[in-house]
Structures are given as structure tokens and as C-alpha cells.
Amino acid sequence: MSNYSIPNVELTSHPAARSQARATQAISAGSIIISVPAFAFALLDAEKGQRCDVCFRRSHETRHLKKCTGCASYYYCDADCQMVHWNMEHKRICRIYNKMDALVGSRQLAQHERMDVLLLSHFLARIGPRAPTDSDKATSGDDEPLSTFVSLLPGPNSPSQIVDMIPRSLNRQQELTRKIYARFHNNNFTVHSHMTTIGHGVFPLASRLFNHSCMPNAAPRYILTPAKPPLMEVVALRDIDIGEEVCVPYLDPALTQARHQIFQYTYGFICECNSCTALRSLSPIPEVPQSQDAVVTIGEALRHYAGMEKTLGQALPAPSLVNLPVTLRCALHESYMEQLSGQFSKAAHEGQYSIAIESGATLLVLYLLIYPRNYPQIGLHLLELAKTRWNALISSAAPSEAAEAEAQVRVTLSHARQILAVYGREGDENGPLDELQNLEGLLDE
Numbered sequence: 001m002s003n004y005s006i007p008n009v010e011l012t013s014h015p016a017a018r019s020q021a022r023a024t025q026a027i028s029a030g031s032i033i034i035s036v037p038a039f040a041f042a043l044l045d046a047e048k049g050q051r052c053d054v055c056f057r058r059s060h061e062t063r064h065l066k067k068c069t070g071c072a073s074y075y076y077c078d079a080d081c082q083m084v085h086w087n088m089e090h091k092r093i094c095r096i097y098n099k100m101d102a103l104v105g106s107r108q109l110a111q112h113e114r115m116d117v118l119l120l121s122h123f124l125a126r127i128g129p130r131a132p133t134d135s136d137k138a139t140s141g142d143d144e145p146l147s148t149f150v151s152l153l154p155g156p157n158s159p160s161q162i163v164d165m166i167p168r169s170l171n172r173q174q175e176l177t178r179k180i181y182a183r184f185h186n187n188n189f190t191v192h193s194h195m196t197t198i199g200h201g202v203f204p205l206a207s208r209l210f211n212h213s214c215m216p217n218a219a220p221r222y223i224l225t226p227a228k229p230p231l232m233e234v235v236a237l238r239d240i241d242i243g244e245e246v247c248v249p250y251l252d253p254a255l256t257q258a259r260h261q262i263f264q265y266t267y268g269f270i271c272e273c274n275s276c277t278a279l280r281s282l283s284p285i286p287e288v289p290q291s292q293d294a295v296v297t298i299g300e301a302l303r304h305y306a307g308m309e310k311t312l313g314q315a316l317p318a319p320s321l322v323n324l325p326v327t328l329r330c331a332l333h334e335s336y337m338e339q340l341s342g343q344f345s346k347a348a349h350e351g352q353y354s355i356a357i358e359s360g361a362t363l364l365v366l367y368l369l370i371y372p373r374n375y376p377q378i379g380l381h382l383l384e385l386a387k388t389r390w391n392a393l394i395s396s397a398a399p400s401e402a403a404e405a406e407a408q409v410r411v412t413l414s415h416a417r418q419i420l421a422v423y424g425r426e427g428d429e430n431g432p433l434d435e436l437q438n439l440e441g442l443l444d445e
């Protein structure tokens with residue numbers, strides 16, 4: 001690690017995770033802790049042809065993507081993006097891609113396994129036909145991402161058939177390929193735009209530095225710039241004290257039940273964060289009662305528990321997970337959150353605003369129980385709730401209720417702004433902060 005100069009954090013030992021990144025100075029909410037370009041990256045199948053294969057920006061009416069004429073399978077904004085990708089890795093993939101794709105197709109792999117083959121082949125193409133030797137390292141110094149990556153802790157499982165599908169021309173050093181692949185599942189990141197996954201990426205330095213917490217004080221966001229690979233910025237979600245460990249979420253903390261198994265089988269650890277410790281003390285999480293009445297009663301009781309019965313106040317509630325009453329534990333069942341968010345979206349879409357506002361408020365309480373302060377999903381949900389409240393206001397609010405309804409749109413928006421401003425912009429243009437600004441403009445008209 002001595003080769004890296006990272007102003008805000010240093011690696012120190014950790015009893016379970018080998019090492020941890022500790023803040024070497026106070027870091028304020030919204031600051032960028034590190035900023036690193038993807039070393040290897042691949043778009044999701046569903047995004048292929050919709051986004052540039054190098055910068056991940058979306059095609060639109062004024063920017064149509066151009067297909068690589070060699071393999072007819074990679075797409076670029078323009079000649080600049082294509083040239084960057086060609087020199088970086090595509091010159092080693094172009095001629096072999098279609099054969100590899102046909103082989104992968106014939107094996108009927110799951111979506112995530114197809115992604116593994118693609119990302120691994122991009123990684124190997126990036127390092128070239130042979131791994132750098134010590135003398136290369138001395139002269140170029142650009143082997144750092146590779147040596148950092150192979151120095152990471154390996155994951156507990158990696159199916160070997162993936163390595164066997166990599167063409168010989170990329171897989172000259174099978175031992176190295178296995179070493180790299182053994183670190184994929186517990187180290188790689190999903191790349192997102194507005195918190196929706198668009199691809200996967202390898203960011204060795206970020207993997208080396210940051211352990212997981214379900215109550216993280218930092219999170220990655222992605223910046224898409226022409227002719228450059230996606231850039232990860234790790235942003236502080238709250239003020240971080242000097243000496244505090246900086247952690248990011250490896251998966252969505254809303255996976256209140258599945259997360260424990262995923263940590264064990266994919267990452268090889270048991271999470272001891274406050275949220276997991278609280279969830280273990282509340283386990284087993286009971287099933288949600290089937291009747292609609294019971295679901296409504298649980299929602300009311302949850303909002304009552306958080307002190308958010310009717311309206312949202314100037315401060316967001318901070319309900320305690322560990323003190324959640326026994327009768328409300330079923331609300332932590334993943335199926336309850338799924339049901340609530342389905343009900344919220346459907347009702348908002350169909351114009352049943354009072355149902356939407358109620359289920360949206362209950363969902364907000366759940367998010368406040370599960371996510372840490374300023375977590376972007378809370379901000380995105382508050383924005384949706386503000387839009388729903390606005391639609392309710394303009395469609396039907398009785399004049400006597402209009403002032404209160406408008407005040408609720410404003411307060412909901414202001415909470416959304418505070419949270420989303422900390423996380424900042426990521427991915428495509430016209431994101432949540434732009435939507436928020438539009439709605440603020442409408443309110444002020």
C-alpha cells in the first residue's frame with residue numbers, strides 16, 4: 001500500500017477482515033474519500049447496445065452508438081471512446097469475442113456467470129498477454145491494480161468452469177487467472193446510475209481499502225465521462241471522526257434476511273455491525289399476517305412507533321431497530337417491504353393517492369429503521385413520496401387542506417434534498433437532484 005497516496009485514510013489491522021481503512025483526518029459528509037477508475041468493467045446484458053461499452057453513457061436521440069466493425073458486438077459513443085477501449089483491452093478481445101460468446105451461449109449459464117466470463121476476459125485483456133515481471137514493475141509502475149487485486153482476500157467459492165471458458169489467448173497463465181477469479185465475488189462492485197445497476201466493475205484499490213457494514217458511513221457512486229471508464233467516487237454519508245473505520249455497503253441492507261447467508265457464502269464472514277447484531281437479537285423474524293387488515297394495522301403501528309402518524313416534521317424520525325416491539329418484528333420480513341413498495345408504486349401510478357401516501361410513509365419508517373442516516377435510498381424514496389404528495393395536491397386537495405398538503409410536499413422535498421445532496425450526482429444526466437429541482441420550481445410558481 002505504500003505506493004498509494006490516499007490523503008484521508010490509512011490501512012490498519014482488523015481482527016476479522018485482515019485490514020481496515022481508518023480515517024486519518026475528520027471527513028465531512030459529502031466529501032469524496034477516494035476516486036478510482038474501473039480497471040475492468042462490463043455492461044449488463046440488458047444495457048448492451050443501449051450504452052457505450054467504455055464510458056457507460058446512455059445512447060439518446062442526439063447520440064447514437066457506433067458498432068465495432070470487427071466483432072459487431074461492442075458499441076461506442078464515437079471514435080474517441082472506441083480508440084480508448086481498443087488500446088486498453090478491445091484489441092485482444094475483438095477477434096475472439098464471438099467464439100467465446102457462442103461457447104458461453106452453449107453452456108446455458110446463469111446471467112451472473114455470463115457476466116463473470118465477460119468481466120474476467122476484460123480483466124485479462126487489460127493486463128495483456130503476460131503478467132508484469134518485477135523489472136516491468138520497476139519501470140512502469142502501472143501493474144498496481146493487478147498486484148493490489150491479487151493481494152486481496154479470496155472469496156470462499158468460485159466455480160472453476162468459468163475460468164475454463166476463457167480463450168487460450170487471454171488465459172496463458174491459468175494459475176494467475178484462477179487467482180484473479182477467486183477474488184471476483186467478494187471484491188467486485190456493481191456500477192449504478194441513479195442507484196440502478198448498469199454493469200459490473202473491478203476497482204482494486206477500493207476493494208483493498210473498504211470493509212463492509214450494513215450501517216455504512218460511506219458509499220460508492222459512479223461518474224460517467226466521455227472516453228473514460230466509469231469512475232468510482234467513495235462519498236462520506238455523514239461526518240466521520242478521525243480514527244473511525246470507513247465502511248461501504250457490499251449489498252443492500254434492506255436484505256434483512258438473505259444478507260447473513262450472502263455474507264457467509266459469497267464473502268466468507270459473519271457481519272457484526274450494529275444492524276446485524278440487532279437483527280439477530282430480533283430473530284427469527286415472523287411471517288407477515290396474510291390479511292389486508294393486519295397489514296394495515298402493522299403499518300399504522302409502525303408509523304406510531306416512529307412518531308410519524310400523520311405528517312412529516314422538520315426532523316426525520318430516527319426509530320430504534322433494537323427496541324422494535326415484538327408485534328412489529330414481522331415488518332422486517334423482506335416480503336413485507338416488497339409488498340409495501342409494490343403497493344406504494346401501484347397506488348401512486350393509479351392515482352390512489354391516500355393509499356400511496358400511507359404506504360409510502362410506512363415504507364419510509366422501514367427505511368429509517370434499516371438504512372443509516374443519509375443513505376441514498378431514503379432520499380430517492382422521499383423524492384417519490386414528495387412527487388406523490390404533489391400529484392395528490394394538484395389533483396384533488398380541498399381548498400381547506402391545500403395549505404397543509406403543500407407544506408408536506410415542501411418538507412418532504414427538503415428532507416429528500418438534504419440526503420440526495422450528500423450523496424451527490426451519479427451516472428446519467430437528469431437524475432434525482434434534477435427531478436427535485438423541477439418539483440421545487442413547480443412549487444414556487
Ligand SMILES: C[S@@+](CC[C@H](N)C(=O)[O-])C[C@H]1O[C@@H](n2cnc3c(N)ncnc32)[C@H](O)[C@@H]1O
Pocket residue numbers: 016017018019020151152153154155186187206207208209210211212213266267268269270271272
Ligand atoms: C473487498 S475485501 C475488503 C478488504 C479486506 N479487508 C482485505 O484485507 O483484503 C472483502 C473481504 O474482506 C473481509 N471483510 C470485509 N468486510 C468485513 C466485515 N465487516 N467483517 C469481517 N470481514 C470482512 C471478507 O473476507 C471479505 O471477503
